[in-house]
Amino acid sequence: MIRAVIFDKDGTLFDFRQSWGDWAARLLADLAGDEAERARLGAAVGFDTVARDFHPDSPVIAGTAAEVAEALQAALPARPAEDLLGRINAAAAAAQMVPAVPLRPLLEALRAQGLAIGLATNDAEAPAEAHLAAHGLRDLFDFVAGYDSGHGGKPAPGQLLAFAQAVGVSPGDCAMVGDSLHDLEAAKAAGMARVAVLTGIAGQDVLAPHADVVLADIGALPGWLAARAAG
Secondary structure (H helix, E strand, O other), rough: OOEEEEEEOOOOOOOHHHHHHHHHHHHHHHOOOHHHHHHHHHOOOEEEEOOOOEOOOOOOHHHHHHHHHHHHHHHHHOOHHHHHHHHHHHHHOOOOOOOOOOOHHHHHHHOOOOOOOEOOOOHHHHHHHHHHHOOOOOOOOOOEEOOOOOOOOOOHHHHHHHHHHHHOOHHEEEEEOOOOHHHHHHHHHOOEEEEEEEOOOOOOOHHHOOOOOOEEEEEHHHHHHHHHOOO
16 A cells, blocks of 8 residues: 655646746846857756757756756856855745646645645755745645755655654655656665656656656546555
8 A cells, every 4th residue: 555655846846847947047147148158058057048958868857956056167167166066055945836737636636535746856955945845735735855855865765764754654665656667666666656747847758667657747646545555
């Protein structure tokens, strides 16, 4: 029986392209003086400034904010890493997240079934908290961790194991829901069920070999949980 569910944030709770395309464009406009410079910086973080889309290997997709800052600093060596990281986190906290599905009804339904709910993101904790609060969701989460919360970042399992301990549930009775290989690798390392969704950048062909199930979006999660419980 699944007794607890921990979600990734970007590409899982929130549609990745719709939420982060504008963030990337605004961040690059803040850092660059002209279109050519924006394109150069976009290439450094795997973002096409013309198509306003991300390359599948972009560190923005599953990396930490520190990793994104590192990629940018390689293209802007005169900028201190701390300055870039601060700009990234400030822009992230202000980013307008677009829910993948109506989130509050879904999360309330999961809680009504007695499930504990957590969030594990490679974003920083402060933007994650801001995004949940902006959508009136924070009260539905028993646990929130960013890469800087003291448990490490994915694909290591620290965030997931900390969640299981915090809610008093064995990792084997938890499901991790995410849109990237980092999420699924963390779930495997933690001994949790691996649920992939297609609201990020990675497609089914990439995710399916590493997941117990691939869903179109998290709206299909209750049906999968019910089917699993029924055997």
